[in-house]
Amino acid sequence: MFAFTVARRYLFSNPAQTGLLIAGVAIGVTAFVFITALIQGLAVRLTDDVTANSAHVSLEPMTRVARVLPSPDADVEAVAAISTFQRRQIRSWRSTVALLRTNPEVAAISPQISGSAFLVKGQAVAPVAVTAIEPSGLDAISPVSTEIISGDANLGPDSILIGVRLAENLGLSAGQPVLFRTDRGVDRLLTVRGVFRTGLQSLDERVAYLSIQTARPLFLLPEGVTNIEIKLFEPGRARAVAAFLHEATGLRATSWQERNANLDGALVAQAQTGTLIQVFSLISVLIGIASALSLSANRRRGEVGIMGAFGVSRRFIATVFILQGLLIGVVGAGIGCISGFGLCSWLATLTKPDGTMALPIAPGQGGYVAVFLLTTLGAVLASVFPARSAARLDPLEAIQQ
């Protein structure tokens, strides 16, 4: 293709200017990649932080609502009160768990009995949120066993795991007995099997783990569970999976985003800010290409004029300038993607004194394909105006100048 040869020759005729132009594009693309990788990394870190010790989707019985009864007499209103004779529970939890196991998006399942209780030691009383789980699935939702700092995580009969702040408040340590009093009025002496530290005060001060078998008589639930907690392979899919599970099971399904609406809003705002920065960096790249090619077209008026005089078609002349834009876009975007990946990879190796990443950057999520295609397409579009003006040049006018 002769137009390609001419375009390439034009670009190589002024290596310094072409080099600067490509460098400008590459820097813009590098900035795009950095911002994208940083925002993605931040979102992943925040999501991980929030969901590290909690489920991505929670299944519970539907909330019971008092119903207004229709009445032929408009002056009389009747309401069917909520029945409290039956505990809210998931009776058919085993079939629900079996259904969840067939879902390829589900990474872990934890049927639980959740309730409230008090731990009593002498005159000291502390309220606790109880999570009763199957001992084999202790780490399904939260990596409890890895957070044990004294004792062990073996949840046998009449064993309890408590957080480090709670242990301090009650003066408890692993191996000691403690009186457990549930909100159902049942008391039992349990043994502190292990003490864990999550680093989250709310958990370390308020949460206690039992086995389901231990919890059943304490919470008067011989068969069912109160909730089923689910971890997904892809946390971002939680909303969609929750909607699907609600349809499939009839249970109330709550995603982690619903439980943390403020965080979700912050992530959306952060993503929108990132998009704005990305758009502006792309626009600045494209303006640079358009202005450089306009200058080039202006500088080559005489040459373009003589081409027109010799009957070289307008399409050929326009193609030469569009191909210059395409080449600048492809080379600049390619270099920018490589340098962006290099920069992000280097930043990802930087650590703080505690060993954690200095910047929560995700080098693999720099939006490389998107920025490459956008920059290339944008470069072609940016070259259309100078290409059109060059192609429309009156040969006679250009030659006479």
Add this chain to the structure above:
Amino acid sequence: MTAVLDAREITMTFRNGDELTQVLKGVDLTLQPGELAALLGASGSGKSTLLSIVGLLLKPTTGAITIGGQRVEGLSEKERAQFRNRRLGFIFQFHHLLPDFTATENVAFPAAAAAGGMTGAMRKRARELLARVGLSDRMDFRATRLSGGQKQRVAIARALMNNPELVLADEPTGSLDRVAAEQVLDLMREVNREEKATFLICTHDEKVAARCTRRITLKDGLVDATA
């Protein structure tokens, strides 16, 4: 014998705001194959305008033009460009070579751009033409490395690349020193004689006109029959 150029009643009026200026007032001009004609006239006589009209770079206000037996005044912009590419050659006062290309590439450029690529045959023809104009040792030199006279010789070779029926030259020696101008004029005479190419050379230089086989003088927008 069919005339290479037959222009009838050519008028050209330019508008500058509300002011109309009639540069050509009904020019008749015929060129036979193989002629080497000088188009003379004082500054502002309209000779460059006539050359541009004959070269299909400018549309006349009125008049009929036939080149190589084909009426051309009604052609579309695209058809005019194709006609210029295939059937006309141009030599301008300033060579307007493409500085990023070699002498061979410059000569072959009009043909290569029209065909979408430079073939071996085009390269061979370009090199033959460069040899013909005495630039055998400069074929692969970039245009920027050639002297003024050499550049104008490349421009002559380029004008001949597509075997045009008519070569239009606008002050072809105007930017050259005396020696180079003589060489270029000799070359055009040789090409005219040996290649049977028809030339219409626009000039105000009597010395150039003296080397041509025919003189056409424009005066007040008309061909001066007395000249």
